[in-house]
Amino acid sequence: MVPDTVLTRNNVSIWGNGNKTLLFAHGYGCDQTMWRFITPAFQDEYKIVLFDHVGSGKSDLQAYSFEKYSSLQGYARDIVEICDVLALRNVTLVGHSVSAMIAVLAAIQEPSYFSSVVMVCPSPRYTNDGDYRGGFTPQDIESLLESLDSNYLGWSSATAPAIMGNSDRPELGQELTASFCRNNPDIAKHFANVTFLGDNRADLPKLTVPSLVMQCASDIIAPPHIGEYVQRHTPHSTLAMMQATGHCPHLSAPEETIMVMKQFLSRTA
Numbered sequence: 001m002v003p004d005t006v007l008t009r010n011n012v013s014i015w016g017n018g019n020k021t022l023l024f025a026h027g028y029g030c031d032q033t034m035w036r037f038i039t040p041a042f043q044d045e046y047k048i049v050l051f052d053h054v055g056s057g058k059s060d061l062q063a064y065s066f067e068k069y070s071s072l073q074g075y076a077r078d079i080v081e082i083c084d085v086l087a088l089r090n091v092t093l094v095g096h097s098v099s100a101m102i103a104v105l106a107a108i109q110e111p112s113y114f115s116s117v118v119m120v121c122p123s124p125r126y127t128n129d130g131d132y133r134g135g136f137t138p139q140d141i142e143s144l145l146e147s148l149d150s151n152y153l154g155w156s157s158a159t160a161p162a163i164m165g166n167s168d169r170p171e172l173g174q175e176l177t178a179s180f181c182r183n184n185p186d187i188a189k190h191f192a193n194v195t196f197l198g199d200n201r202a203d204l205p206k207l208t209v210p211s212l213v214m215q216c217a218s219d220i221i222a223p224p225h226i227g228e229y230v231q232r233h234t235p236h237s238t239l240a241m242m243q244a245t246g247h248c249p250h251l252s253a254p255e256e257t258i259m260v261m262k263q264f265l266s267r268t269a
Helices: 003-009 072-085 098-109 138-150 152-164 170-182 185-196 201-206 224-233 254-268
Strands: 013-016 020-025 046-050 091-096 114-120 211-215 237-241
Touching (some): 020 072, 020 098, 091 254, 098 114, 098 201, 138 185, 152 170, 211 224, 211 254, 237 254
Parallel strands (some): 020 046, 114 211, 211 237
Antiparallel strands (some): 013 046
16 A cells, blocks of 8 residues: 555554664554554664554544454554565564554564564453353343444443543543544444454464453453453463453553553563
């Protein structure tokens, strides 16, 4: 694709120094501003690349295709295209929540672009399945999606603070709620279906580059045993059990998030 098209489509931002690159992929309902407490700690040593998934933030909404983004592979292809047009190599791809799985898929698609993957609060499947405990029953997911479909703004106001956790700091939940509410409801509903009905368990063993699994101490979306599952099934992976709580440690506990990332990067440099 034409470079300007890719960069505009995903509202790509680039700054920082260094031959190595940190590429940050935001989670559901969010945008690249969610990384603002993290990136300054790395900009002296790394090129920083931020973007918005199509349908989020200041991305080109006209580029949204319900067919292309009917699976996470479409989002992963966008990341590979960003790396391609910017001629990025030796990239550490940092993905939060659903973007942790998008990052895995991108690194599987084009492993030569990526030196490592950082998964922040990942889950390969949210729904329970036999012995696998994703944290939600099929009925839970069905109810969640029905509520989202019938009243997206109301769902966002009720759900975002619970996802964020840290109820003693309500401003964090308010920020996530506002982020959810800024998104196009039709796109947000579609992305939610793709996210919560997905199953990427079979993709984890295909990841060939070193990876870090960052797991919060309590997280209603991706509880601690999920982080352990991801680490067990992903080759060359390291699990970091964090003291942070909630599903967004890059917002609620940026200092610990930075520390854990730097420890991993120092080992994989």
